[in-house]
Amino acid sequence: MTTTLEPQLVSLDAIRAAAAVLDGVAVRTPLLSAADVVPEGRVWVKPEMLQRGGAFKLRGAYTFMSALDPAQRARGVVAPSSGNHAQAVALAARLYGVPATVVMPTTVSAAKRAGAERLGARVELAGTTTDDRMRRAQEIVDESGGVLVPPYDHPTIVAGQGTAGLEIVDDLPTVRMVLVPIGGGGLSAGVATAVKLLSPDTRVIGVEPSVAPKLSRARAAGRPVHIGANRGLADGLLAVQVGDVPFAHHQRYVDDVVQVDDAALPRAMRALLDRLKLVCEPSGAITIAALMEGLVRPASDGDTVAVLSGGNIEWPGLVALLGDQPGA
Incomplete structure (x- = not known):
């Protein structure tokens, strides 16, 4: 009889150790008010496009x-x-x-x-x-x-990505909801772990593209599920399966997951560009899209943070996606 061992969950100490390693290397990205994009509630964005390399990675x-x-x-x-x-x-x-x-x-x-x-x-x-x-x-x-160097399915990767969650709670102790994109799951697992261990009452919402509902399928099955090849605007979120290590953290720390259609992403990108002057790739804009589309309501008892995971999009791609979107 074969016994499958559950991946060991990353500790808060491991995330803090990662933060010490990254001190002076990674950018501690700020929290910026998103009131001009999502007027309901108190909503902030964490703009990881300002990170070195243009994304949280x-x-x-x-x-x-x-x-x-x-x-x-x-x-x-x-x-x-x-x-x-x-x-x-x-x-x-x-x-x-x-x-x-x-x-x-x-x-x-x-x-x-x-x-x-x-x-x-x-x-x-x-x-x-x-x-x-x-x-x-x-x-x-x-x-x-x-x-x-695995992209997401490793506890050290999860701990490193979790430093973004550490910063969120440290900078905004009144946070009561965090939205984070779901790709292979490293960022969402790390952020959810840090947030929940520091602020257990804060809700963590995973946001994934409807064309690649990896976490939704995994949660329904109780295990990571291979969903096959897919195409969509959010190219950074199109992994065919959520990682085993991230999924164990999702099961413990992620409260809910919602899916966003591709059509909503250019609208969110345009709003971020026009109103916050942030260049965001489709994968990064998916959390704000979930709020703009009403798929998630901001927290009523505190602050909401949407993690913008990156901004690596070239000028022709930006023009092609946003050229026919109405401006502010």
């Missing part, structure tokens, strides 16, 4: 690489990524002075590929799904002896 990637010994890092690092993780790993590798190879989809945006290359990574393209990228990344690891 440096938090996890640098924390993971800091835990490697120098001999491991010297062999080089390899990362499968739809885009933002690749740039974070490339940046962390540059900071440590080690080589990085990133495996990105054939459909990767020009901005995300150029960002990884600008930061010194060697880019390979493989298929269109997370499975395709992971297979090729593992092949490169086997061939080169490098170290795989």
Whole structure:
């Protein structure tokens, strides 16, 4: 008889240790009032597009690489990524002075590929799904002896991403609701863990694209479910399955999950650009879209924070998505 062990949950001490590692490396992104975008309640955004690399991913990637010994890092690092993780790993590798190879989809945006290359990574393209990228990344690891830096399914990655939640509660003790995007689940797991351990009464809402309802399916099944390949605007949230480690944290700490249609994302992006002067990619805007569409009502007994996970979108893509959207 085979016994499946549940992943061990990340502790608050582990998240605080990650914050110490990131001190002076990652940007402590501010909380900005979103009253001009969501007038109901007291709503704030945490703009992770202001993070180094243009998204939250440096938090996890640098924390993971800091835990490697120098001999491991010297062999080089390899990362499968739809885009933002690749740039974070490339940046962390540059900071440590080690080589990085990133495996990105054939459909990767020009901005995300150029960002990884600008930061010194060697880019390979493989298929269109997370499975395709992971297979090729593992092949490169086997061939080169490098170290795989997982995009989300690892406790050290979860701890690093959780530093964003640590900052939210520290900067806004009156927070009573946090909305966080759901991709493979590292950010949502980390933020939910930090928030719930520091402020148990605060609700944490996961937000995922309706074309890729990974967490919704997993919660219904009681385990991560492979949903197959999908296409959509929120390219950073199209993993085919939520990770095992993140899902264990979701089950403990995420109160609810909602799904947002692609049509709502350009409207949210335009509102963020016009009213808050923030350039947000579709994946990052999904939390504000959930509020703007009325899928989630802001907390009535305190403050609400929407995590904007990133802003890596090139000018032609921004114009193409927002050109026909009404302005402020």
